[in-house]
Amino acid sequence: MTELPILIAGGGIGGLATACALARKGLRSVVVEQAQAFGEIGAGIQIGPNAFHCFDRLGVGDAAREKAVYIDALRLMDARTAEEITRIPLDQPFRDFYGNPYAVVHRADLHGVLLEECRRSDLVELRTEHRVAGYAQDGAAVTLHLSGRDPLKGALLVAAEGLRSPIRAQMLGDGEPRISGxxxxxxxxxxxxxxxxxxxxxxxxxxxxxxxxxxxxxxxxxxxxxxxxxxxxxxxxxxxxxxxxxxxxxxxxxxxxxxxxxxxxxxxxxxxxxxxRDPVSTWVDGRVVLLGDAAHPMLQYFAQGACMAMEDAVALAQCLDGAADRDGALARYQAMRTLRTARVQMNSRLIGEYIYHPADAQAAVRNHVMQGMSPQDWYRQLQWLYGSDGLEGQACCRQVDLSIFAEKKQGPGAPQGRMRDEFRF
CATH class of the missing domain: 3.30.9.30 (D-Amino Acid Oxidase; Chain A, domain 2)
Structure with missing residues (x-):
């Protein structure tokens, strides 16, 4: 992998984060983007502590923190009564627990931070107006076919072109995305x-x-x-x-x-x-690998789409760092990321149904349960997500404090409490 660059299809947050992460490991990449210029559409995104864990690994920690807006809390309100259901303070105890803050940022600002980092690196080449048409590979290299342009040859091909990735379509043939309505x-x-x-x-x-x-x-x-x-x-x-x-x-x-x-x-x-899309466990085909929305597109309800893409980038670069065995490196990346991202995909759907949009008795249960949760309950509940940068593999998905789901023991020396159902994420 020292002679040919790693090809990255897609110049969004996931693709640029991958280029930054690879450059930090001394690996050369070429990022191809179908648009006339690198840029991002959309507006604000929320970035949890796990995203801040990644910023430092990508070499953009200071720049990203300068662009972020540090909000005071996450607030859940009942839209019918205008009453507060629950609030998670994002103050110093929150930061101490996870090791980083929670913030919001304009998507274009975050994209710009990653783009500038790529432009500063001699190991990253950026190309626009390159539309992906497919790929081919042999035992020595992968070829990226482009519409109306000569093909590019690379050591690996990273598909980061989003929800309707043509590379994913060729690899998995799983049709159109699921339309949620x-x-x-x-x-x-x-x-x-x-x-x-x-x-x-x-x-x-x-x-x-x-x-x-x-x-x-x-x-x-x-x-x-x-x-x-x-x-x-x-x-x-x-x-x-x-x-x-x-x-x-x-x-x-x-x-x-x-x-x-x-x-x-x-x-x-x-x-x-x-x-x-439904989660899948196959992200690798020879020298071709999926990343970000091309691998695990998810609904917005967990506010983790960009965070998961950056985690993917960090994980892929770590697996490739000094790896003589390409197949083993990509297999490690796939094993490290599929379970965690599948959990986020599935929970994004469930959160939409049971927290964002329930009615009548289901909404009453939501309010009752969530009003009884302290900030410390929330910290433990979300430890598996915010307390990780996704590099622990399947272990990060086992971090659940079962004590908040069961009746607490009564008696001398035992903490007082009561049984209550909890939302499991």
């Missing part, structure tokens, strides 16, 4: 346009029957990111279509006016229909 509308507005009584320095989720609303500050508090989602059972995959405010508001008549005003103050709304 959940319709998401996104807007970014100046802080002065945000209702004054909702300018909270928090990632706030208003959960309602078949719908939810999310808002949090970006760019140093200068703007607010708004996300509105409704089960419209749309069966067409749509990405970034402009829509009027009236369409966004449809179906929210049952939501409390305090939450509904978020829609009224939003502007320039754009529509996405959420898609994902």
């Amino acid at each position: 959940h319709t998401t509308y996104r807007s970014v507005i100046p802080t002065g346009q945000m209702p004054e009584d909702l300018r909270w320095n928090a990632a706030t989720l208003w959960a309602g029957p078949k719908c939810h609303i999310v808002h949090y500050p970006l760019k140093g508090g200068k703007v607010y990111n708004l996300v509105v989602t409704y089960h419209r059972d749309v069966q067409e995959a749509i990405s970034g279509r402009p829509v009027p405010r009236e369409e966004v508001a449809q179906g929210f008549e049952h939501i409390h006016p305090v939450a509904r005003q978020i829609i009224e103050h939003g502007d320039n709304w754009k529509l996405w229909v959420l898609c994902d």
